[in-house]
Amino acid sequence: MNIGDAHCLFAELNAERGAFDAEAEAWLCALTAYEVARRLVEEDDPQAAHVSAKLEAGISNFGSLEERLRRVDIVSWDERKLPAYYVPAGGPKLCTPAVICISREDETGTMLLGRLLPVIAGRGMAALVVAYDDVSDSRLGQLEILSSCLDYLSARPEVDASRLGIYGEGLSAALATDSALADRRVAAAVCDGGLWNWARTQASISWMTRTSHVLDDQSASVLRSRLARRLKCPILIVAGGRSIVSIPEAIKLESNCTAARIDLKLLMPRLGPISDGEFDNFAACDEDIFAWLEHKLAHASAS
Missing domain, CATH: 1.20.58 (Methane Monooxygenase Hydroxylase; Chain G, domain 1)
Known part of the structure; x- marks a missing residue:
């Protein structure tokens, strides 16, 4: 302090x-x-x-x-409003990429903004920061409100509508996956690659059959790859630390996607020991995430 x-x-x-x-x-x-x-x-x-x-x-x-930095309201088709922060790209640039950033379930949009501003500012990339609670509590529907966020960015004169990304952490990583699946305007996604839904499906099968249901390796590999293949944009999965994605499952998915030539990358945050546990190096992790987004969205423009 x-x-x-x-x-x-x-x-x-x-x-x-x-x-x-x-x-x-x-x-x-x-x-x-x-x-x-x-x-x-x-x-x-x-x-x-x-x-x-x-x-x-x-x-x-x-x-x-x-x-x-601007405080804005994202207005949906039924006139409902979602509070958000809009961070313009550094300098008077035109046709810049833009990313929707969704906070963790236990953080406000302001908390996420305070952490990401040092990473975003000066990068030549615009960002729209929203809170998980505001998105998940929307009566309109989570995917519909995220689609309205994409509409907002697409309408900005300085934003290149062909270079829109989405970033979610915690349960928001699953929201980011669903949004990338539902809206083809998403050109790069930092998400869970469908692994949260995969885990819930496995748990449901075990509960319904009252057994410890485990698929054989080949069947599991096919299902994991099928989930990722539905995503038509580059994917970055953050596993370990505070992520909802387990490292073993993420490693298996990355291996499956590499074999299937699916553009998926795994990032594991660096952890350091402190007196009562571990401390994740959030600054280095965020830098890696947005460097990846910057690279992939630049490639999206070239495509």
């Missing part, structure tokens, strides 16, 4: 000098420091609310710089 506060002070000093790029960089550094603090503090610790307030203040200060 002290490091974050020091960056905030540096940002304010640069604001007085009119050095807005340096100010923006300092706010982004502060957001990363506060995100580390948020992950280290216990939920019932009195400092937790203090850290969250600092994160929100940092986001607000960054967003006030030359409209680098």
